[in-house]
Amino acid sequence: MSGHQRGIALISVLLVMSLVLLITSGLLRSHRLSLQSSGQSLQQVHLRQLAMAGETWALLQLQDAASAGQKTVDLTQDWARMTADFDIEDAQLSVDIEDLAGRFNLNALLTQGQIDQVTLNRWARLLDLLDLPPLPLSQVGALQELSQLRLLPGVDGQLLRQLEPWVAVLPTEATLNINTAPAMVLRTLDGVDAGVADALVGQRSEAAWASVQAFTQDPLLAGAGLSSHGLGIGSRWFRITVQVSQGQSRLRLATDVERDPDTHRFNILQRRLLPSSTHEMPR
Known part of the structure; x- marks a missing residue:
């Protein structure tokens, strides 16, 4: 080779x-x-x-x-x-x-197909507290999950993330548990400002309210004219x-x-x- x-x-x-x-x-x-x-x-x-x-x-x-x-x-x-x-x-x-x-139940806004005005007012206060725009939930109807709100104009992922910690999608009959709702959610009630809400949370940490009537008649809420509609003590x-x-x-x-x-x-x-x-x- x-x-x-x-x-x-x-x-x-x-x-x-x-x-x-x-x-x-x-x-x-x-x-x-x-x-x-x-x-x-x-x-x-x-x-x-x-x-x-x-x-x-x-x-x-x-x-x-x-x-x-x-x-x-x-x-x-x-x-x-x-x-x-x-x-x-x-x-x-x-x-x-x-x-x-203890969260705001989005489905509580609709009762037998009709808008619940008391709950609607609380919803408007929550959106205002969170600095969010009005969200007409009646246009969506009964919800199965929070993501359905994307059907509304202007609702994006960031808005849902801001709203999510404070709301829940529960059956219509589920009431707001005053014994577990955080101060932010209590502030959606008539006459409850930040100071009163914090005081209510501090008070219930020692003893829960045994009834909704006991809550509405609490001295901290004297003169507030708070409606007991949609409120509860259980879950x-x-x-x-x-x-x-x-x-x-x-x-x-x-x-x-x-x-x-x-x-x-x-x-x-x-x-x-x-x-x-x-x-x-x-x-």
Whole structure:
């Protein structure tokens, strides 16, 4: 074989080896990415399992409260006062239970197909407090979820995020629970300004109102002419929010539940994964 032929053969061998190295490198990189993806998927599954464990714990607390047969749902009860921070398998769990009847029920605006004027006035005050434009909910009708408000002109994601912590989509008959509503929502009531609302929240942290009449006759509301329409002292609807942290990974699960009025058992209405930056309603 001449020197020229040997040179060509050597170059051919080098090209084949380079091609093999490129293919091998690509396969290794693909395998490594596949392992990383599998590892991340397994971790997400693990975080979800932990979140479900937190949800189960919260349901047990609510079930215990329901079994106690208390006439009110309020923030002096164990379900609201319990510290719910756990360390499990190198992960941190934080569990929060919120009474959704403490929010403004958007469906309460429509009663038997008619606009409820008292509730409509409260809705207008809430929008004013949040510095939001008027939103004619009668144009949408009964709501199944908050995102339906996008049907209204000018409603975008930013507006919904600003509104979301203060409203709920519950059955028409659900009343506003005065024992759990935050100061912002109490300010939608006739004659309740910021100072009165804060005082009411501070007062009920020691003792809940046993009836709506006791609330409307509270000395803090003397002369306000507050209507008892649409107000209540109990609830069947709750949101369980579980946040799981493990290393740099985060998972946030929100579960809405309803207590059956006949069996008193809790049914899951929906589960959602939330962004870690989502803010729940303050108490």
